Amino acid sequence: GESVGLHLPTLSVQEGDNSIINCAYSNSASDYFIWYKQESGKGPQFIIDIRSNMDKRQGQRVTVLLNKTVKHLSLQIAATQPGDSAVYFCAENQGSASKIIFGSGTRLSIRP
C-alpha cells in the first residue's frame, strides 16, 4: 500500500538482468491496474495494464502479474537496459469510484 510521507525506495539492478518491482494495493474492489514509468522531469507514461479477470499479461519485455488473494501486483522487466532507469508507479481504479489512485513508486537504478 502507500507509504505516506516516505521517500521512494530504490531497486538497483545489473544491466542485462531482470527487474521485479512490487506493489501492494489497498482496495479489494479495484478492477483495473496500470504500471507507469516516470523519467526525471517528465510526466508518467503508460507501460502496461491488467484487468482483475486476469492474473498475467505480457508486453514487450514487460510482464505484469496480479495476485488478487493478497492484493499484490508486480512488474517484471526482462534484460534491463539503461533506458529503463526511472521511477515506476502502480495505479488502481478503485472499483465504481471512477478514479485512478497511484501507489507508492519504486526508483529503478541500473548498474553498468
Add this chain to the structure above:
Amino acid sequence: NAGVTQTPKFRILKIGQSMTLQCTQDMNHNYMYWYRQDPGMGLKLIYYSVGAGITDKGEVPNGYNVSRSTTEDFPLRLELAAPSQTSVYFCASSYAVNTEAFFGQGTRLTVV
C-alpha cells in the same frame, strides 16, 4: 495531436496569491484528473472529472477548486497559495476509467 497540454510550465507564487493551472486535451477524453507530486514522492489525486459539468474530490482536494465547462479543458484553481502547495502538478486524461491515462508534462509551482 498535442495530447494533454499544461500551462504554465513553471510558476512562483507568493503566499496568499491565487492562480489557475490550465489543462487542455485534444483526444476527446471524458475523464480528466489533477495530481500533485511532491519531491521524491508519489502522485496524489486532487480532483477528477468524468465529463463536462461533473467534478469530484480526490485524495487531497483542500485548497483547490476545479471546473469542467468543456470536454477539452479542466483548469485547477488555487485561491490562497500556501507553502504546502509547492509541488509539481500533473493533469491527465483518459477515454474511460479503465483505460490508460495520458499525462501532461507538469507545472512546477513554488509558493514562497
